[in-house]
Amino acid sequence: MRRPKQGTATTTARRLGVLLGAVGLAAPLTVAIGGTAHATPACTTRTGPHQEDVEKFLGRPADGRQSPADCRAIQGFQTQHGITPNIGYAGPVTWGVMQQEITKRDPNAAGKCPVNKGRIACVDLTRQISWIQDGKSLKFGPVPVRTGRDGYETRTGAKKVYWRSIDHWSTLYKVRMPYAQFFDGGQAFHAIEGSVWSPPGSHGCVNMRTGDAKKYWSMLGNGDDVFVYGRKPGT
Incomplete structure (x- = not known):
């Protein structure tokens, strides 16, 4: 069996790299966790039961209504702290973790x-x-x-x-x-x-x-x- 010429192998590798790059650009955004890629879930439009408190914690306008910017901020916090599903919903789990953070920052917040x-x-x-x-x-x-x-x-x-x-x-x-x-x-x-x-x-x-x-x-x-x-x- 004849071995391929070095130039031919290099050209083939380059073409493959370009093809994979094009596929990567077209693929949805993913986050690698523990070596496995997971697609970032879409943000929810639902207003959570702790919406206003969560907005205050994140420094967002505290109007108690979910907005795309609110959701992205909440989702970022959830991803950072390993909260799932990280869809930007201001639920009790997310607010509970935030309360723990508040206690660490200022345990005497209640005076x-x-x-x-x-x-x-x-x-x-x-x-x-x-x-x-x-x-x-x-x-x-x-x-x-x-x-x-x-x-x-x-x-x-x-x-x-x-x-x-x-x-x-x-x-x-x-x-x-x-x-x-x-x-x-x-x-x-x-x-x-x-x-x-x-x-x-x-x-x-x-x-x-x-x-x-x-x-x-x-x-x-x-x-x-x-x-x-x-x-x-x-x-």
């Missing part, structure tokens, strides 16, 4: 934690999160926490850190409480070995992941303010 005290550690029992602010400046967090279970609720109100014990041992519950910072009787911020998401909750302390409790230890001191508010679900 429930007093931030006119300088350095303060805020604890929101309802959302099971905590963060540290200095005036209006967010210094750390928000981070997930596990607060008191039913019957052992973490007490609400204005407190102050009054005692710190870096490698504390609870004589009452016979457990380690690393990076313990007490702010109300026996209730304290401290690290736990298990998951902060595990039910039913603590015996009143604000349980934290080790890295978060260590950061709180480095940022807070005796006399610093703590404010606890809200209500833990199930209590």
Whole structure:
């Protein structure tokens, strides 16, 4: 069998490349995810139940009515955050993800934690999160926490850190409480070995992941303010 001449093979490859390029120009826009190409779905014209809130989040005119520009902006957010179907519909899933983003940006957006005290550690029992602010400046967090279970609720109100014990041992519950910072009787911020998401909750302390409790230890001191508010679900 005779091998084709080099020039003939090169010419054939070039022709094939031109043909594939022309086909690519005529094909619909696709997005490659995990090595597989998926066609970008068409935008919906439907107005979602969270339309106005979603528009405000994206900096769009908040008229509560879907427009082609609104849909493209919503679709871009959905694609970026892996929300499917990403058709630009302002539904509960999309708005839920946006609310998580709002919490990250400003956990005190509702103004429930007093931030006119300088350095303060805020604890929101309802959302099971905590963060540290200095005036209006967010210094750390928000981070997930596990607060008191039913019957052992973490007490609400204005407190102050009054005692710190870096490698504390609870004589009452016979457990380690690393990076313990007490702010109300026996209730304290401290690290736990298990998951902060595990039910039913603590015996009143604000349980934290080790890295978060260590950061709180480095940022807070005796006399610093703590404010606890809200209500833990199930209590």
